[in-house]
Amino acid sequence: MKKSLPAFAPSPIVVIMVGIIWGLISFYFGIIYGMPLPGEGVPQWYVILNYIFEGVAHLGVAWLCLIDWRLPEIISDRKIWLLFGLRSAFYFLANLIFGYWELILQRSPEVSLADPVYIVSYLLLLWGMILALRARRITLKTWQYGVISAIAILGIWLGWISAFLPESSQAQLAVTSPVVEQTVIASNPSTTVAQDSASPIAEKEAPEWVLGVEEMLKPSAELTSLFYVVLDVILLVLSGTLVLTFWGGQFSRTWLVVTIAALLLYIADVRYAYVAARGNFETGGLLDTLWVFSTILFGIAAALEYDLSISLRCRRN
Numbered sequence: 061m062k063k064s065l066p067a068f069a070p071s072p073i074v075v076i077m078v079g080i081i082w083g084l085i086s087f088y089f090g091i092i093y094g095m096p097l098p099g100e101g102v103p104q105w106y107v108i109l110n111y112i113f114e115g116v117a118h119l120g121v122a123w124l125c126l127i128d129w130r131l132p133e134i135i136s137d138r139k140i141w142l143l144f145g146l147r148s149a150f151y152f153l154a155n156l157i158f159g160y161w162e163l164i165l166q167r168s169p170e171v172s173l174a175d176p177v178y179i180v181s182y183l184l185l186l187w188g189m190i191l192a193l194r195a196r197r198i199t200l201k202t203w204q205y206g207v208i209s210a211i212a213i214l215g216i217w218l219g220w221i222s223a224f225l226p227e228s229s230q231a232q233l234a235v236t237s238p239v240v241e242q243t244v245i246a247s248n249p250s251t252t253v254a255q256d257s258a259s260p261i262a263e264k265e266a267p268e269w270v271l272g273v274e275e276m277l278k279p280s281a282e283l284t285s286l287f288y289v290v291l292d293v294i295l296l297v298l299s300g301t302l303v304l305t306f307w308g309g310q311f312s313r314t315w316l317v318v319t320i321a322a323l324l325l326y327i328a329d330v331r332y333a334y335v336a337a338r339g340n341f342e343t344g345g346l347l348d349t350l351w352v353f354s355t356i357l358f359g360i361a362a363a364l365e366y367d368l369s370i371s372l373r374c375r376r377n
Contacts, residue, residue, distance in 0.1 A: 075124065075363035079117075079356040086113040086352045094346040102344035104163070110344045111159050117355040118152040121145070124362035134369045136314075137195050141365070143188035144358060150181035151355075162343060165266050169274045170281035179284075182291045189298040189322070192315065196305050204304045208297060215296040215326075219289035222334035285333070292329050299323050314365045321357035324350050 070078075093106040125145030129138050154177035161172045266274075277284075299322040306315040328350035 070124075070363065072360070072363040072367045076360055078120075079360050082113070082117065083349070083353050083356050086110075086349045087346075089113075090346040090349045094344055094348065107344040108159075108163065110348055111155060111163075113349075113352050114355060115152055115155055117352055117359070118148040118155070121355055121359040121362065122148040122152070124359050124366075128362050128366050128369075131366065131369060133372070134365065135372065136365060137191050140188045140191050140195075141362060143184045143191070144362070147181045147184035147188065148355065148358065150177055150184060154178040154181060161270075165270060167266055167270070167274075169278070171274075171277040171284050173273055173277070175277070175284055179287065179291070182295070185322075186291065186294055186298060189295075189302065189318075192318075193298070193301055193305060207304065208300055211300040212293060212297050215293040216289075218330055219292050219333070222330045223285045223289050223337055285337075288329065288333065292326055292333075295322055295329075296326050299326065314361050314368065317357050317361040317364060321354045321361065324354035324357065328354065 089106060089109060093103055094110075096102055122145045125141045125148065128134050128141035129145060131138070134141065154174045157177060158172060158174035161167055161169070161174065299319045302315050302319045302322075306312045328347065331347050331350070
């Protein structure tokens, strides 16, 4: 007896068209509102909209990947798509937490409760990519190992200079950083609120549990940054290995799209690390659309894999 297909699974053409439209809308708003003039900030409503662009994309990808996971005839290991789907779900959750810290609490600590969830999402993604390579049974040539080694060295160098400032730059940043003024609240003279005149959003008083979480996570700030660098280097190396392994094969289309999505994610992460380390990051900038495009491409890859699997099943029948 033939196994039934999922009740509803959109064709890759529909997924590609919806993804392109969603990405172009995100890019359009990024050009108009994500590139403010000097002295101006990104409108808060657009920051919220940017979260929506990425959040909807992640929910869509999670759904498409879970469809692939439930398909018995899927060509690749079903666990890969389960991991990719869970990765998008965890990333969506991390964005919600990060948005709560940024928009509701109006705080920007070095490490927040979102970081552990982001890290779990990256581990799920890397695990899925490793499973894809393991199923392929890698047999690379000597020159290909050389290319991968060069990619690893490049990734380590870019990650290090982006996330960690040299001592001279740290000293200069400390000298040029604006003075934080303490303002006494008239109704409660014992309470002070730190206001940064150069910051687009001044931090406000937070609940005790938030302060407790920030205080608990603060000592791990440097280790967290280092961990992100390591994860991004592994992501870059696995992306390069995927290209070399699947290039020209029957199933290369899906994994080429996965590789491009991973590379866009890497570029967005490196750019974020570079800007955040120098104290200039502001959510909603134009380059934030790279995260949206990366997510959309993972969804397109899932749709392509589904379509190829169904096509092969029809040929056999």
